[in-house]
Amino acid sequence: MQHPTGPGRQPTLPPVNGITWCAWHQAYSATARLVQDAEGAAHFACNSCREAYHLVPVADRP
Numbered sequence: 001m002q003h004p005t006g007p008g009r010q011p012t013l014p015p016v017n018g019i020t021w022c023a024w025h026q027a028y029s030a031t032a033r034l035v036q037d038a039e040g041a042a043h044f045a046c047n048s049c050r051e052a053y054h055l056v057p058v059a060d061r062p
Contacts (some may be wrong), residue, residue: 024049033057 022045029046035055036042037048045055 020044022046022049024053024055033059 003022019028021027022029022032023043024045025048029044031047032044033050034042034047035050040050042058045053049055050057
């Protein structure tokens with residue numbers, strides 16, 4: 001389900017493409033995205049864990 005937008009408004013959450021396991025809080029999440037940890041291993045992290053642990057999604061890296 002997409003969040004409605006109006007003129008000048010952005011959705012607060014991205015559209016859900018699936019539910020994925022968050023490796024940080026050990027539960028399923030609709031906001032999980034692929035990130036790399038300090039050792040370079042790839043894991044999924046939800047929005048709140050990305051904010052709490054300063055994780056940058058792989059897709060958002062330069």
